[in-house]
Amino acid sequence: MEIKKEFNASITIQSSYEDDIKIVIRDSDASRAFIEIHLTREQFINAAMNRLGETDCKCAVAYNIDKLGKKMITKPFEFPIEENWKREDIISHVKDLYKDTEWLPDTSFSSRRSIFYDSKNRKHARTILRTWVNQEVLP
Numbered sequence: 001m002e003i004k005k006e007f008n009a010s011i012t013i014q015s016s017y018e019d020d021i022k023i024v025i026r027d028s029d030a031s032r033a034f035i036e037i038h039l040t041r042e043q044f045i046n047a048a049m050n051r052l053g054e055t056d057c058k059c060a061v062a063y064n065i066d067k068l069g070k071k072m073i074t075k076p077f078e079f080p081i082e083e084n085w086k087r088e089d090i091i092s093h094v095k096d097l098y099k100d101t102e103w104l105p106d107t108s109f110s111s112r113r114s115i116f117y118d119s120k121n122r123k124h125a126r127t128i129l130r131t132w133v134n135q136e137v138l139p
Helices: 041-048 087-097
Strands: 009-016 020-027 032-039 059-062 070-080 115-117 123-134
Touching: 020 041, 032 041, 070 087, 087 123
Parallel strands: none
Antiparallel strands: 009 020, 020 032, 032 059, 070 123, 115 123
16 A cells, blocks of 8 residues: 655755755755755766656665655753753753653754743753644645
8 A cells, every 4th residue: 555645845956066966855834954955066967857657766774764755843841950060961851851852942042042040049941842743735
């Protein structure tokens, strides 16, 4: 049985001087790229301009397939941290908190707003949690 999934997509085509054309296809609702194809200039011209079917690719990678056709939702998350914690300690802590859930925490903690003190002068960290949920795709 053939599995078919419709989704809102975007495409980016980039070229470099190293004889590499990169095509990235992104699921707009999931906010994730899921396929990346690398072609030589000759392969790209054969596929796009000469309409040569089944042109070989230099490389193709599929990722985030589990999120394809789903909608990304986010929510803010703030939590107390120890005064002496370094960035690595904060990352480890938030990963541990959400390791058995469907939520994926952003672990950059690089903005000035990521670490803050509350009104009682207690140190906190702030991040974004992401998850992907099934959605109906309209024709």
